[in-house]
Amino acid sequence: MFMANSKIIIAIDGYSSTGKSSFAKLVAEGLGYIYADSGALYRAVTYFAYTNGFIDDNGVVEKIGLQKVLHKIEIFFKTSGPDGRSMTYLNGSCIEKQIRTSRISGLVSRIAEIPFVREYVDEILRKMGSDKGLVMDGRDIGTAVFPNAELKIFMTASPEVRARRRFDELKLKGAKDTYDEVLAALKKRDDIDEHRVKDPLTKAKDAIVLDNSCMTMGEEIDWLNAILKPNFNLQII
Numbered sequence: 001m002f003m004a005n006s007k008i009i010i011a012i013d014g015y016s017s018t019g020k021s022s023f024a025k026l027v028a029e030g031l032g033y034i035y036a037d038s039g040a041l042y043r044a045v046t047y048f049a050y051t052n053g054f055i056d057d058n059g060v061v062e063k064i065g066l067q068k069v070l071h072k073i074e075i076f077f078k079t080s081g082p083d084g085r086s087m088t089y090l091n092g093s094c095i096e097k098q099i100r101t102s103r104i105s106g107l108v109s110r111i112a113e114i115p116f117v118r119e120y121v122d123e124i125l126r127k128m129g130s131d132k133g134l135v136m137d138g139r140d141i142g143t144a145v146f147p148n149a150e151l152k153i154f155m156t157a158s159p160e161v162r163a164r165r166r167f168d169e170l171k172l173k174g175a176k177d178t179y180d181e182v183l184a185a186l187k188k189r190d191d192i193d194e195h196r197v198k199d200p201l202t203k204a205k206d207a208i209v210l211d212n213s214c215m216t217m218g219e220e221i222d223w224l225n226a227i228l229k230p231n232f233n234l235q236i237i
């Protein structure tokens with residue numbers, strides 16, 4: 001039974017570019033919880049693999065070599081910068097910017113489908129949940145990483161809406177990708193995420209669906225508060 005004032009784990013899964021990270025960050029901030037972006041760890045492994053020649057531009061992975069060195073690398077989050085943002089570090093260097101490029105976005109699903117990589121990442125993620133008070137977003141948080149999370153949300157929106165958001169984001173960063181290229185890459189990523197053998201992207205049976213195709217962030221927070229207050233005596237402020 002849930003005890004009032006206990007800390008909980010909130011698992012937020014769903015498709016890419018549904019605004020999971022922005023939503024999860026706001027929720028964590030409003031509850032005074034820790035925020036963890038599990039996708040950043042898959043991106044960090046992909047960046048490591050790419051810069052060390054374990055994955056080529058076509059997404060072909062040299063798995064035996066990668067498996068040998070994976071446990072020797074150190075990936076962690078550290079809060080830094082003037083706004084206290086959580087940054088991703090690889091072997092002591094901040095790689096937050098490097099893991100957000102189109103190149104890494106295009107390759108990450110190939111790395112995330114490898115079972116030994118998922119086990120490596122899961123171990124790091126589960127340690128973060130030992131004290132609860134955590135909001136984590138990803139693809140398999142409610143199904144595989146924290147199947148006993150007190151609250152599970154599955155975020156979705158139409159591919160076109162998601163591609164438009166991603167396209168606008170990339171344009172702001174100065175990238176040259178066209179809308180059609182972004183939409184095609186997004187659909188390809190969905191397909192790989194949904195069809196991999198280990199822990200594919202799927203809604204947990206007990207997850208609540210949030211389709212934000214036509215919602216503002218304020219409406220999403222109101223939607224969540226309407227669940228948090230009666231069920232957990234929590235409120236995002």
Ligand code: DC
Binds near residue numbers: 017
């Ligand atoms: O959320 P994101 O776009 O940063 O995720 C990057 C990739 O990592 C995406 O292709 C799916 C994968 N991923 C995963 O397989 N499991 C997670 N829990 C989080 C991300």
